[in-house]
Amino acid sequence: MVLRTAGSVLVVFLWSVAVVLGQNGWSVTYSTQSICTLKGSTVDLSCFIRYPSWHKVKTTFWFTKKYDVENYVNLRNDPNYKGRVMYRSDKTNGHILTITDLRERDSAEYKFRFITDQTGEKYSGYPGVTLSVTELQVKVTTTWWSTTLTCSTTCTLTGNPTYTWYRNSKIVQGASSPSYTVYFKTEDSFYCAAKGINSNAVSVEGHSYFHVTYTHQRICTLKGTSVDISCSYTYPSGHTVSEINWYTKGKLNEASQILSPGYGGRVEYLGNMQSDSILRITDLTEEDSAEYKIRFRTDQTTWEPTFPGTTLTVTGLQVKVTPATVTEGQNVTLTCSTTCTLSDISNPTYIWYKSGHVTTKSTSLFLNPVSSEDAGRYSCSVEGHEDLPLLKRLSLSHVRMCDPSPVVFFS
Known part of the structure; x- marks a missing residue:
């Protein structure tokens, strides 16, 4: 058993035995039958497959949904898992599914399916791994x-x-x-x-005493957009709130910064002030990434909660190329990438451009495949946010970046 933690990410990786046996040498062996882990963490689900030696595996995927006899939903194509799943395999027929930023709705039974090069030869491992997110x-x-x-x-x-x-x-x-x-x-x-x-x-x-509940523990949103950071609070009877202040927690040796309404022309306070408050920040920059907290003053005292507030991460869009080094005649996959999983846009639609013209609108953040015959300048944006400011230019082998997201150019 291995547990590893990165920041506020909990990764659970277990090696116990749960075997699903098939006939004639076919099987899927899962490392564990059930996992209970925390919302916001990362989990690894693993299995080992067995099949006749004269077969060659062509397709592998994990799934939770099956709509028909042969209509399995690959987790990579499920919009509820967009940008949060990764598949890995090794030379011993081991396969690992990684899911990041877990939500309670991710609780399900996860199963593995593989297809070989022999006509009609395919296998699914039942039962799978039951994941509970709490x-x-x-x-x-x-x-x-x-x-x-x-x-x-x-x-x-x-x-x-x-x-x-x-x-x-x-x-x-x-x-x-x-x-x-x-x-x-x-x-x-x-x-x-x-x-x-x-x-x-x-x-x-x-x-009955002072208490603050933040609506979101973490928010990830796009550079150039607006965000609402909200909370509700209670306090003893007989008190009346006279002043509200939102502030960013100081970084390292920096002092905390009060975000007064109108600060920099980008900050606004909303809410009724007596039981809830909303901090609205417009025209976001990556420098706005910070932990935001509230403190308030009543007619009898000043109270500043010490427990965590809302952590905001502001990200830009970048086009990533897989593989990173492009050679003539080689197909590549383009990914409209962010540094965190967008939380304020439900099922975003990604718009792909070639030489400045829209080519595709899709809920998939991947553009695949792109070959040398498709030479041009490629970029992406999120629908509703097509006019975001220019991002930092990057330079890679056979790749050039520019607006509206960094642009990929195949020569």
């Missing part, structure tokens, strides 16, 4: 003398991870136990984390 939630249990906080999930996390408890963003307990007990009343906020993924934050006073 979110960390803090549940509060109060007695007359203490309050117990429990880091809860809807299924038992695979790998028995260690839970870490934070009080005002400082670690107060790191142990295998998902529970933490407080024996005193306090205005501090608490939250838990497992392998880099944070839960919601609570006060031991419950919702």
